[in-house]
Structures are given as structure tokens and as C-alpha cells.
Amino acid sequence: MDLRESWRxxxxxxTAVPVRSPRSADPEITGPAMVLAPYAVIPLGALLxxxxxxxxxxxxxxxxxxxxxxxxxxxxxxxxHLDGLADTADGLTASYDRERSLAxxxxxxxxxxxxxxxxxxxxxxxxxxxxLLGLRWGPVLAGVLVCVSRGAVLLTCQRAVPGARSEGLxxxxxxxxxxxxxxxxxxxxxxxxxxxxxxAGLPWWRGPLSTxxxxxxxxxxxxxxxxxxxxxxxxxxxxxxxxxxxxxxxSAT
Numbered sequence: 001m002d003l004r005e006s007w008r009x010x011x012x013x014x015t016a017v018p019v020r021s022p023r024s025a026d027p028e029i030t031g032p033a034m035v036l037a038p039y040a041v042i043p044l045g046a047l048l049x050x051x052x053x054x055x056x057x058x059x060x061x062x063x064x065x066x067x068x069x070x071x072x073x074x075x076x077x078x079x080x081h082l083d084g085l086a087d088t089a090d091g092l093t094a095s096y097d098r099e100r101s102l103a104x105x106x107x108x109x110x111x112x113x114x115x116x117x118x119x120x121x122x123x124x125x126x127x128x129x130x131x132l133l134g135l136r137w138g139p140v141l142a143g144v145l146v147c148v149s150r151g152a153v154l155l156t157c158q159r160a161v162p163g164a165r166s167e168g169l170x171x172x173x174x175x176x177x178x179x180x181x182x183x184x185x186x187x188x189x190x191x192x193x194x195x196x197x198x199x200a201g202l203p204w205w206r207g208p209l210s211t212x213x214x215x216x217x218x219x220x221x222x223x224x225x226x227x228x229x230x231x232x233x234x235x236x237x238x239x240x241x242x243x244x245x246x247x248x249x250x251s252a253t
Contacts, residue, residue, distance in 0.1 A: 006033040008020060014077060014080075015077055016078045031178075033173070035185050038189055041146065043076070044147075048139075049140055051065070051072045053139040063126065066126045066127075080238055084239045085118060085242045087235040088235045090111040091104050101229055102229060105233065121246050128252065129142055131253040137199045144193065145249055147192075149242075151186055151244070153240070154177055158175070161174070162174070163175070163233070164229040164230045164231035165233055194206075210248055218243060221240055221243055222236070222240065
């Protein structure tokens with residue numbers, strides 16, 4: 001196992017930070033990369049927190065600051081996960097035929113369901129972040145939650161979760177995480193969330209509660225994808241991250 005290669009895979013997949021491509025996308029590289037995902041996006045969490053803090057210091061409109069911070073996050077990830085959210089929503093509502101749904105997800109066009117999913121999810125993220133700006137350490141808490149939300153891949157990449165396709169980027173890390181590693185990784189993220197809650201002056205127990213709710217939301221999405229599509233795709237991974245972030249931010253307010 002080469003953690004440097006796994007780190008490059010995680011950074012290159014989840015952020016717009018330029019890195020050298022890993023030598024391969026074999027399971028021994030992609031598995032650890034998914035575990036490293038929340039830590040590979042620390043620069044993105046810091047970016048969102050910095051934009052939120054600067055906007056607040058300048059006395060700008062809170063909702064405008066929150067929107068700018070979420071936009072910076074989208075730019076930092078090439079809007080990759082938002083695209084996955086839109087494609088997943090379109091695919092799950094397009095048809096009860098599996099192949100038709102997968103074909104819709106491949107097109108890249110955003111339909112009515114995808115547009116609605118984007119508007120509603122971004123609305124929850126921006127509205128929740130607006131409320132967090134009222135806390136002294138709210139921007140820091142929000143930055144931590146950005147990183148924790150990427151832990152959604154620990155659930156979507158479980159070995160018990162099949163892939164819907166045999167090709168595509170998502171197929172390279174289907175089933176790459178064992179249950180034990182997934183649980184341990186999620187517990188570490190839960191601890192980080194509780195610490196961030198304490199720093200923000202909120203009860204620590206809200207940390208485990210928020211990560212539990214986020215995990216339940218992601219599990220529901222994965223179950224839905226498996227039933228309708230036969231498994232998960234790269235788009236479902238992106239959708240799970242955006243859903244997890246919306247739930248984490250909302251539960252912090």
C-alpha cells in the first residue's frame with residue numbers, strides 16, 4: 001500500500017488542486033484514498049471558513065457571504081459533486097427502467113429533477129451557513145463539516161454496495177472500503193465534529209447526532225440507488241457528499 005498514491009487519488013478526485021496522477025486505480029490505492037477523502041479536502045474546508053469569516057468581518061450581508069462561501073467550495077471541487085447530485089436526481093426520476101435511468105445520468109444534461117435538487121440542496125446549505133455566521137466560531141465549524149461530509153464515501157464505497165456500471169470513474173472504487181474501516185473512519189469524524197461543536201459553544205452531543213442523521217440520509221440514498229439502478233455510480237458518490245453536507249450544516253443550526 002502506497003499512501004502517497006492514495007493521497008494523490010483522493011486530492012485529484014475530490015478537489016481542483018493539481019496533483020500528479022496516481023500510477024493506477026487499483027483497490028489497494030482507491031480504498032485508502034476513500035478513507036483519506038475527508039482529510040484531502042481540508043484546504044476546501046479552510047477556504048469556505050475563510051470566505052465566511054472575511055465576509056462577516058467586512059460586515060457584508062450574511063446570506064450573500066454564505067452564498068459566496070458555498071460558491072468557493074463548488075469552485076474548489078470543480079462543482080463535481082453538484083453535477084453528481086443533479087445527474088442522480090434526474091436518473092432516479094427519469095424512468096423505472098434501469099438502463100434508461102443510467103442513460104439519462106450519462107448525458108450530463110440537467111433536467112427538472114436535477115435542477116430542483118440543486119436549488120433545494122444549495123438552499124439548505126446556504127441558509128444553514130447563514131445561521132452559523134452568527135456564532136463566533138461558526139466559520140470554523142462549517143469548515144470542519146465540509147471535511148466530515150466527504151466521509152460519506154466511507155458508506156457509499158462499502159463492500160456490500162454493488163456498482164451499477166463496470167466502467168467509469170466510480171467503478172474504480174466500488175466496494176473499496178471494509179465495514180470495520182468504514183465504522184472506525186466515521187467514529188473519528190464524529191469525534192472531530194463533537195470537538196468543533198464544543199469550540200463553537202454548542203453541546204458536544206450534537207456532533208454524534210448530526211453525523212448519525214447524515215449517515216442515515218446517505219444510507220437512504222445508497223439504498224434507493226441500489227434498488228433503482230442496481231448499484232451506485234460516481235454520480236451517486238457526489239450526490240451523497242452534497243446531501244451529507246446539507247444535513248450536517250442544517251443540524252448545526
